[in-house]
Amino acid sequence: MKISPNSIVAVIALLAIGLGIMYGLTLQNQNVSGTYGSTNSPPKSSSVQSTSTESSPINLSVKKVGLDYKWTNATNGAETPQLNLNTKMNNTIKIQNPTDTKHELIVDLQGKQVASSGDIAPGASGQISFMPNGTGTFSYHCQYHPDTMKGTIKLTS
Numbered sequence: 001m002k003i004s005p006n007s008i009v010a011v012i013a014l015l016a017i018g019l020g021i022m023y024g025l026t027l028q029n030q031n032v033s034g035t036y037g038s039t040n041s042p043p044k045s046s047s048v049q050s051t052s053t054e055s056s057p058i059n060l061s062v063k064k065v066g067l068d069y070k071w072t073n074a075t076n077g078a079e080t081p082q083l084n085l086n087t088k089m090n091n092t093i094k095i096q097n098p099t100d101t102k103h104e105l106i107v108d109l110q111g112k113q114v115a116s117s118g119d120i121a122p123g124a125s126g127q128i129s130f131m132p133n134g135t136g137t138f139s140y141h142c143q144y145h146p147d148t149m150k151g152t153i154k155l156t157s
């Protein structure tokens with residue numbers, strides 16, 4: 001009997017969904033025990049990424065400093081943090097926007113856009129997930145505040 005490519009894709013998708021559900025349940029259990037904050041949400045079960053190639057998420061926020069807006073590290077409050085990303089792994093950057101205007105995180109490679117969060121409205125959150133597979137100079141900025149909301153990205157393989 002010949003196995004069609006479609007059935008292989010279906011089996012892989014089912015396995016990925018199963019893994020996603022198990023991972024989600026694990027996160028929920030950890031939420032119950034209090035080791036995780038309420039901002040954690042289970043990954044999308046439709047992702048075909050194995051969880052072993054997922055690096056831990058980076059959490060960004062935005063702060064108004066004087067008349068300017070700045071990206072901040074949502075964990076320690078540092079302004080304009082360098083983002084450390086892993087090559088050959090899926091990197092997720094989560095963004096909260098507690099300010100009174102919209103922002104959009106853009107990731108650039110050699111000055112050309114490679115990923116975008118889309119608009120993040122006041123009080124909303126968003127995220128970018130992507131896998132840098134190579135070398136080059138990555139950077140990030142805000143679509144609407146490119147002069148004050150820009151920073152560097154360091155790649156680690």
Ligand SMILES: [Cu+2]
Nearest residue numbers: 103142144145
């Ligand atoms: Cu902005």
